Amino acid sequence: MTSVPADERLAGAGVLRRLLVRPELGSVVGAVAVFAFFSSQSAVFRSADGVANWLDPASTLGIMAVAIALLMIGGEFDLSAGVLTGTTGLVMVTLATRFGWNVWLAMLAGLVPALAIGFLNGLLVVRTKLPSFIVTLGTFLMLQGLNLGITKAITGTVQVGGLRRADGYEGARAVLAGSVTVGGVDFRVAIFWWLAVTALATWVLMRTRAGNWIFAIGGDEQAARAVGVPAARVKIGLFMTTATAAWLVGSIMALRLSSVQANAGIGQEFIYIIAAVIGGCLLTGGYGSAVGASIGALIFGMADKGIVFAGWDADWFKFFLGGMLLLATLANSLVRRYAEEARR
Amino acid sequence: MTVPSPSPSPSPADSSAPPLLETREVGKVFGSVIALRGVSMVLHAGEVTCVLGDNGAGKSTLIKILAGVHAHDGGEYLVDGSPVRLGGPREALDRGIATVYQDLAMIPLMSVWRNFFLGSEPVTGPLRRFDVARAKRVAREELRDMGIDIRDVDQPVGTLSGGERQSVAIARAVHFGARALILDEPTSALGVKQAGVVLRYIARARDRGLGVVFITHNPHHAYPVGDRFLVLNRGTSLGQFAKADITREELTSLMAGGAELDHLAHELGRAAADTTPGPASAGPGTT
Numbered sequence: 001m002t003s004v005p006a007d008e009r010l011a012g013a014g015v016l017r018r019l020l021v022r023p024e025l026g027s028v029v030g031a032v033a034v035f036a037f038f039s040s041q042s043a044v045f046r047s048a049d050g051v052a053n054w055l056d057p058a059s060t061l062g063i064m065a066v067a068i069a070l071l072m073i074g075g076e077f078d079l080s081a082g083v084l085t086g087t088t089g090l091v092m093v094t095l096a097t098r099f100g101w102n103v104w105l106a107m108l109a110g111l112v113p114a115l116a117i118g119f120l121n122g123l124l125v126v127r128t129k130l131p132s133f134i135v136t137l138g139t140f141l142m143l144q145g146l147n148l149g150i151t152k153a154i155t156g157t158v159q160v161g162g163l164r165r166a167d168g169y170e171g172a173r174a175v176l177a178g179s180v181t182v183g184g185v186d187f188r189v190a191i192f193w194w195l196a197v198t199a200l201a202t203w204v205l206m207r208t209r210a211g212n213w214i215f216a217i218g219g220d221e222q223a224a225r226a227v228g229v230p231a232a233r234v235k236i237g238l239f240m241t242t243a244t245a246a247w248l249v250g251s252i253m254a255l256r257l258s259s260v261q262a263n264a265g266i267g268q269e270f271i272y273i274i275a276a277v278i279g280g281c282l283l284t285g286g287y288g289s290a291v292g293a294s295i296g297a298l299i300f301g302m303a304d305k306g307i308v309f310a311g312w313d314a315d316w317f318k319f320f321l322g323g324m325l326l327l328a329t330l331a332n333s334l335v336r337r338y339a340e341e342a343r344r
Numbered sequence: 345m346t347v348p349s350p351s352p353s354p355s356p357a358d359s360s361a362p363p364l365l366e367t368r369e370v371g372k373v374f375g376s377v378i379a380l381r382g383v384s385m386v387l388h389a390g391e392v393t394c395v396l397g398d399n400g401a402g403k404s405t406l407i408k409i410l411a412g413v414h415a416h417d418g419g420e421y422l423v424d425g426s427p428v429r430l431g432g433p434r435e436a437l438d439r440g441i442a443t444v445y446q447d448l449a450m451i452p453l454m455s456v457w458r459n460f461f462l463g464s465e466p467v468t469g470p471l472r473r474f475d476v477a478r479a480k481r482v483a484r485e486e487l488r489d490m491g492i493d494i495r496d497v498d499q500p501v502g503t504l505s506g507g508e509r510q511s512v513a514i515a516r517a518v519h520f521g522a523r524a525l526i527l528d529e530p531t532s533a534l535g536v537k538q539a540g541v542v543l544r545y546i547a548r549a550r551d552r553g554l555g556v557v558f559i560t561h562n563p564h565h566a567y568p569v570g571d572r573f574l575v576l577n578r579g580t581s582l583g584q585f586a587k588a589d590i591t592r593e594e595l596t597s598l599m600a601g602g603a604e605l606d607h608l609a610h611e612l613g614r615a616a617a618d619t620t621p622g623p624a625s626a627g628p629g630t631t
C-alpha cells in the first residue's frame with residue numbers, strides 16, 4: 001500500500017467529485033431530460049396548466065417516496081407502506097360514514113392503526129433481525145387481507161364511499177385535497193404538503209442528531225451502536241414515519257375521491273422504492289436524500305402525464321419506468337464504485 | 345545477545361502519583377483456553393506503554409480487560425490506584441478510558457465531521473438541532489491541533505487512507521476527554537509512511553498528557569514511541585521493560601522467542617534494517 005501524494009488527493013476531491021458525490025445528481029439530470037423531452041412533444045405539457053397537472057401525481061407519490069427514502073437511508077425497506085395508505089383511508093371513511101364520526105376525528109383515528117403497524121414493523125425487524133423485506137412483505141399481505149375482509153364484512157362490497165356527506169368533509173377536503181390558485185392556475189394543495197414534507201425530511205436528515213443517526217445505522221449499524229447510537233429506537237421511529245406518511249397520503253386520497261377501494265395502494269410500494277432509488281438512495285442503505293426522492297417522484301409525475309399529453313398509449317409508462325430504474329441504479333453503482341476507488 | 349531482566353516498574357517522571365492504569369497478575373480464561381495468565385503492567389499519564397507479542401499472545405485479551413469488554417478472572421486491575429471491576433465499555437469510557445479498535449467504528453459513507461461527533465452531536469437552539477457549524481469547526485480544529493492534515497472535513501471517511509482514519513479516531517477519543525487511550529494494532533495494516541503518521545499522533549496524544557496503550561507486533565513501531573514495553577508470549581508476560589533497560593535489538597530478539605531464535609532474530613534484524621527505515625524517520629511529505 002502506498003500513500004498518495006497530497007496534490008493528487010486535492011485533484012481527486014475537486015468539483016467533479018463533489019458533484020458526483022451528491023445523491024440527487026442523477027435524478028436532476030434525469031428530470032431535466034424528461035422535462036425537455038415531453039415539452040418538445042406537447043405544448044400543453046410545458047404550459048402552466050400542464051405543470052399543475054403533472055405535479056399532482058408527483059405530490060402524493062413524493063410524500064411517500066421521501067418517507068421511504070429516510071427508511072432506506074436507515075438501511076430498511078417497507079413493502080407495507082402502499083397498502084397502508086388504503087388501510088388508513090378505509091378506517092377514516094368507515095368511521096365517518098358508518099359510525100357518524102366527524103371527518104377530522106375519523107382521520108385522526110386512522111393515525112392510530114398506522115402508528116401501531118409502523119411500530120410493529122419496526123419492532124419485528126429490530127427484535128428478530130430478519131430482513132425488513134420479508135417482515136414487511138408479511139404485514140403487506142396481512143393488511144391486504146384485512147382491508148378486503150373487513151370492508152366486505154361491513155359493506156358487503158369492496159369499497160366504502162359517501163364521505164362527501166359526512167360532518168366536516170368540506171373543511172378537511174380544503175386543507176388536504178383542495179386546490180390553491182396561483183397566478184390563475186389551480187394547483188392541488190397536496191403539492192404544498194409534498195414540498196413541506198420534503199423540506200422537513202431534509203432538515204431532519206441534514207440538521208438533527210436523528211439525521212446523523214439515520215445515515216449511521218444504514219451505513220454500518222455495528223459501528224453506530226459502538227459509539228452509542230440508539231439504533232433500535234431510530235429504526236422503529238423510521239417505520240413509524242413511513243406509516244405516518246401513508247396515513248397522510250391515505251387521507252388525502254380518501255378526501256379527494258370521497259371513497260376508498262379495498263385494494264387501494266396495492267402495488268404502490270415498489271413505486272415508492274423506485275422513486276427513492278432514482279433519487280439516489282442506495283439499496284444497501286447509508287446514502288441518499290429526501291430531495292432526490294422528491295425528484296424521483298417528479299420524474300414519475302412527468303412521465304405519467306407526459307405520455308398522455310403526447311398522445312401515446314399509457315402502457316408505455318411501465319416500460320419507461322423500468323428504463324429509468326435501470327439507468328438510475330447503474331448511475332448509483334458507478335458513483336459508489338468511484339467513491340470506493342478514491343479510497344486509500 | 346542477552347535478554348535483560350525485567351525491571352519492576354520504574355517511573356522516572358512521576359513516581360509519586362499512582363499510575364493511570366495498572367494490572368497486577370491479571371488472568372483470563374475462556375472455557376478451557378487460558379488466554380492470559382499473571383500479566384502485570386502500568387500506564388502513566390503522559391507515557392506510552394507498548395504491548396508486544398505474536399498473534400494469539402493475548403494482546404487483545406489484555407486490552408479488552410482494560411477497556412471493560414472482559415472482566416478479569418484473576419489478579420487486580422487498578423484505575424488511578426484503586427482496584428476496579430468494570431461492568432462494560434461504557435463504564436471504562438466514563439472513567440476516561442477510550443479504545444480505538446482495528447475496525448474503528450466509523451461510517452465510510454459519512455463525512456469526517458459527522459463521524460467525529462457521531463453519538464455525541466452538539467445541539468443548539470430550542471429545537472435542539474445539530475449544531476453543524478460548530479461540529480465542523482471543532483472537528484477541523486481538533487484535527488489541526490493533533491497535526492492531522494485533513495484537507496476537507498466534508499469528505500467521506502471512506503475516502504481517507506487507513507492512517508488518516510486511525511488518526512481521526514484518535515483525535516475523536518482525545519476530544520471526548522480520554523485520559524487513557526488504548527490502540528489495538530493501529531499500524532498493522534498500514535504501510536511504512538502511514539504507520540509513521542499514526543506514530544506521530546500517538547506521540548502527540550502523549551504530549552497532551554494522555555496515557556497511551558499501544559498494541560503492536562512490530563518492535564520497530566513500538567520502540568521509537570514507547571516508554572515501557574510489555575512483551576506477551578502465549579498468554580504469559582515475558583516482562584515489562586522501561587526504555588532505558590532495553591535496546592531495540594533486545595526487544596526484537598525477545599519478541600522472536602528468546603534463546604532458541606537468536607540466530608533468526610539476527611536475521612530478522614538485518615532484514616528489517618535493510619527494508620524498513622525506522623518509523624521515526626518515515627513520512628516525509630505527509631504534513
Ligand SMILES: Nc1ncnc2c1ncn2[C@@H]1O[C@H](COP(=O)(O)OP(=O)(O)O)[C@@H](O)[C@H]1O
Binds near residue numbers: 398403405
Ligand atoms: N472470546 C474468546 N473465546 C475463546 N478464546 C479466546 C477468546 N478471545 C481470545 N481467545 C484466545 O485467547 C488467545 C489470545 O488471543 P488474543 O488476545 O486475541 O491474541 P492477540 O491479540 O495477541 O493476537 C488466543 O488463543 C485466542 O484463541
Ligand SMILES: [Mg+2]
Binds near residue numbers: 403404
Ligand atoms: Mg489481537
